[in-house]
Amino acid sequence: MLATDDPTWPTTWTRAALELSALALVCAHGPTHGYDVAKRLQAAGLGEVKGGTLYPVLGRLEDQGLLASHWAPGDGGPGRKVVSATDEGRRELAVRRARWQQWTAAVADVLAARPEEEDR
Amino acid sequence: MTDTLSKADRRYLEELAVHLQLRYVPGEQIGEILAEAEAHSAQSGEPLREAFGDPKEYAQQWAGAPARRRWWTAAAAGVPSGLGGVALAWGATGLAMDQRLPVLDLPSWWLIVVGTLLTVGVWASVPVNRIRDPRTGATSGRSRTTVVLLALGMCATVAAAGLVGALLR
Structure with missing residues (x-):
């Protein structure tokens, strides 16, 4: 059961928004790395996204040619993978963002519907 | 790591x-x-x-789902590997007991040679998937040479067991 003051979001909602959100964050703040994307998602209020959920999503975006990556030496620790958006990634983000906004607007319309008796 | x-x-x-x-x-x-x-x-x-x-x-x-190899890919490696194992075991036993091969009337060490060729051939042809660390370029896991040497070592052990049996007879 959901509570209105619950600080976490249902997993299905996070999963639906994660790929597009990650792409948007890399486009806005890249070149960056996975841990930074996870922190920004949390700071934006999307909740804690575990590495086990985030990295396969970043991997899929890379497979689609929307992100590119290279390995950079780490400061004292192991090296890390730096990801940045490709030109195709930026174009795709514009399209997907527009489609997402249409989708959320449609969902908002549905959610705004009230029983007819309430309107009388 | x-x-x-x-x-x-x-x-x-x-x-x-x-x-x-x-x-x-x-x-x-x-x-x-x-x-x-x-x-x-x-x-x-x-x-x-x-x-x-x-x-x-x-x-x-x-x-995603565990990748499934097509059955004939598994059979292509499994059948000669199994036959190789049988040939080695039969050859080593024959050697230990000083028996010749039925029908072909050849010495038992022939089967050890055939078994070794089959076993090493299979291990030399199966795909080797070595893990490569992107930070250092270092690879880990067994190389094809190691795999072939291991197969040869296994065959040599079986043949040696047959020889020891023959010497102790």
């Missing part, structure tokens, strides 16, 4: 590597997945199991 890893994290990466290999994820991609997990954990301070969950489930996310 770096030396700063805890014992639990090291074991986690080893388990993850096995599950990724079982799902036929290419060695180069396995190296990336392992290095990425290690880097994330080093930055977040989380133990790997906490950040990435059960290694088997995490491996499934990269490979």
Whole structure:
């Protein structure tokens, strides 16, 4: 059961928004790395996204040619993978963002519907 | 893998590597997945199991359902490998008991030669999936030469057992 003051979001909602959100964050703040994307998602209020959920999503975006990556030496620790958006990634983000906004607007319309008796 | 890893994290990466290999994820991609997990954990301070969950489930996310080899691919390696094992065992037993092969009337060591050729041939042709660390370029896992040498060693052991049996007769 959901509570209105619950600080976490249902997993299905996070999963639906994660790929597009990650792409948007890399486009806005890249070149960056996975841990930074996870922190920004949390700071934006999307909740804690575990590495086990985030990295396969970043991997899929890379497979689609929307992100590119290279390995950079780490400061004292192991090296890390730096990801940045490709030109195709930026174009795709514009399209997907527009489609997402249409989708959320449609969902908002549905959610705004009230029983007819309430309107009388 | 770096030396700063805890014992639990090291074991986690080893388990993850096995599950990724079982799902036929290419060695180069396995190296990336392992290095990425290690880097994330080093930055977040989380133990790997906490950040990435059960290694088997995490491996499934990269490979989807376990990849299935077509039955004839498995048969192409399994049948000659099985025949090779039978030939070796039969040859070594025949050698120990000083028996000649029925029908062909050849000495038993012929079967050891055939078994060795079959076994080494199979191990020399199966795909080797070596894991490559993207940070250092270092590869891990057995090379094809090691695999072939291991197969040869196994055949030599069986043949030696037959010879010892023959000497003790």
